[in-house]
Amino acid sequence: MYDIKWIRENRETFDRGLQRRGLAPLSDTLFELDDRRRAAILALEAAQARRNAASKEIGEAKKKKDEVAAKALMDEVAGLKASIPAMEAEEKAASAALDEALAKIPNTPLDEVPDGADEHGNVEHHKFGAPPVLSFTPRQHFELGEGLKQMDFEAAAKLSGARFVVLKSKLARLERALAQFMLDLHTTEHGYVEVSPPLLVRDHAMFGTAQLPKFEEDQFAAVSGEGLKAVAKGAEPVSLNPDEEKAAEYLGVGANRRWLIPTAEVPLTNLVREQIVEEAELPLRLTAGTYCFRAEAGAAGRDTRGMIRQHQFYKVELVSITTPEKSLEEHERMLACAEEVLRRLGLHYRVVTLCTGDMGFASQKTYDIEVWLPGQGMFREISSCSVCGDFQARRMSARYRTAEGRAVRPVHTLNGSGVAVGRALIAVLENYQQADGSIVVPEVLQPYMGGLKVIEAGA
Template identity: 70%
Template sequence: MYDIKSIRENPEAFDRGMARRPNLKPDEKERFSSKFLLALDEKRRAAITAFEQAQARRNAASKEVGEAKKAKDEARAAALMAEVAELKTTMPALEDEAKKLAAEVDAVLAWIPNTPLDEVPEGADEHGNVEYRRHGEKRDYAFAPKQHFELGEALGQMDFERAAKLSGARFVVLQKSVARLERALGQFFLDTHTQEHGYTEVNPPLLVRDEVMFGTAQLPKFEDDQFWAVSGEVFANNAAASDMKGNRWGMIPTAEVPLTNLVRESILSEDELPLRLTALTPCFRAEAGAAGRDTRGMIRQHQFTKVELVSITAPEKSREEHERMLACAEAVLKKLDLHYRVVTLCTGDMGFASQKTYDIEVWLPGQGMFREISSCSVCGDFQARRMNARYRAKDNKPTFVHTLNGSGVAVGRALIAVMENYQQEDGSIVVPDALKPYMGGLTKIEKVK
């Protein structure tokens, strides 16, 4: 979230940043301009000034009433008392106007995306992304590789039909060794990041308040992409839809939300930074804008499991931490001997809260294409301002921290990658060496007869 003061001090830089967000709608281009924002802010400041002047005059006039009475100037005292009474009548309206305009400024600021860093490539969509590096090579198969859902269904261990009976589309029931393989992947990722990469394991709540969703910028822009839990008490009282927002919890779309918000409304000491956190959690996404995309298989699910990485750093360390986080996410894929590439997202494909994002895309031989398995972003102080998360630097001045988040990695997509890359001609799946300690001695997943 932006500080209106910084926009006021450097409007040209703000406008240049917004100009690099190519997918803004026409009305957003108008509202997200320094001209519009500063005009609205000028009204807010004028309203505050009017209220403060009225308040100051009321205080001064009240004092003058006493002086007039002391001087036995009854006419002046009466006139001053009438003025004070009138000010008391008009001041609430002046205060309400100032609050209303402040809320309008904050509401517009809450919808404005973060500014891309200078090195982020220009582009309108994913076609503008730039390959950063690549690891490994595609495997050669003496047969036509199958997609993960073909393999899973043939093994009798991946069931989309029964999941649909339970919950509808975009859910899956995993069973037997495939279910264990997914669990093994999550444990392997978590162990690697905590034991080798210095992340602290956290088991956070899966349901969070609106202000927590706002802190990491899921709200207000992406409200329709979330699932919401509402208590039975609300329904029992027949609460109106307008009352739901005060009586609901967001089902986390990623552990980034609770992990990053652990530092909300706090001032850390510089010695506590960098703070590196990780969690293995279920995640829930409504996928409101994904109609018709990846309707088969596990690529795009309403419920999935992911290992998340979050870093809280001092501003001067965040770029270095971004590269480190990317390397940590890559490390688990290297251990699985998977072919992947890293791309730098362009300005038209990067996320709302991000300053710069790397996507890791793993090769899926069944699909014959790279698919995203991790996204690592540096957000600067964009989220910290929304959360009021600061640290005390050496100059003893509270300063906003920088936040970073990344998938370390998406467990469901890693399961897809392992199944497709380690498939055999008979439809069985070889267990990667890195996962064998988690599979109870199982070295190959085959159909149970």
């Protein structure tokens, strides 16, 4: 979220950043909203100051026994008291209108980010390894999983509908093994602290990392029984206010709305919400393995078969909280940590820098890691590592005190998949498949599989 003062001081940079994202300049509109807010504040402060001054003058007039003056002043104070609530409401409405407009504006891309309208404008950064040489026609992961009788989409559909899967036996264990391997790597070698966060968060947490308000349709809301009664009666959620803990209460009911997390980035990043961290404590490096939930509202008709695009999936997340001076260096480090997972699994992948038209709402710069899938004959995203600058920190009021102790500044936040476990499972199945449909277990995962070297049907 932007600071309107920064926009006024960097108008050209701000508007140019929006244009690079394919959006129209917004500074004029924002300045009009800010002028209205400023005028409302000045009018309110002037009325309050005059009320206070007139109240003192009443006492002085009475000391002089000037009842006429005292009566006039009392009438003036009464009039001011009557008008101030409306002026307070106007100030609040003007501030809310500016905040709402600012909350919907995406982050400014760094100068080094390539321009482009969509994924076709992404630029390859580097590759690792080579595709496996197979002497047979490779199958896709869902064909392999169903052939092993350990991946069941029909059973999942009966339980939950489309875009869910039931993993069984060794494939269920393989998913767990992948997550365990990633967490062990990141905590023992990469210096991340493991966290087990809640999977349900409130509105202000989703606002802080910028899932709300713009991307509400992509999220799954969880409503209490009392909240469901409110919805049945036609009640609507109150407008989002990031400064109020009760931003998610339903009108007249008070049932708190909560959201299933779309990524552990949400709870992990919000751990520094409304805090001032000492610079000596930075960087904070956090990791968590959690289920994630996404409505995939904009993915109708895409990847309808298999596990590529699921409503529920498991992911190991990486989050860093650091200083502005170190954030770009931390971004490269985070990318290397995510890459190391794929290197140890022996998977062929490439890294691309996302263009302005394909990068996320909160991101200043994003690297995607795309793993090679022989069954599909193409690269597919398995990790996305983004540096967000102070964009999320301002939404969360997350700050740090400089080492000299003379200044308090917003932190910089970063997040990345380290990596998506479901897609790693897909990659292992397709890259380690054998002609008979069995799957060789990568050597690094065998200790987590009880020494198992090959997954076979019925095993």
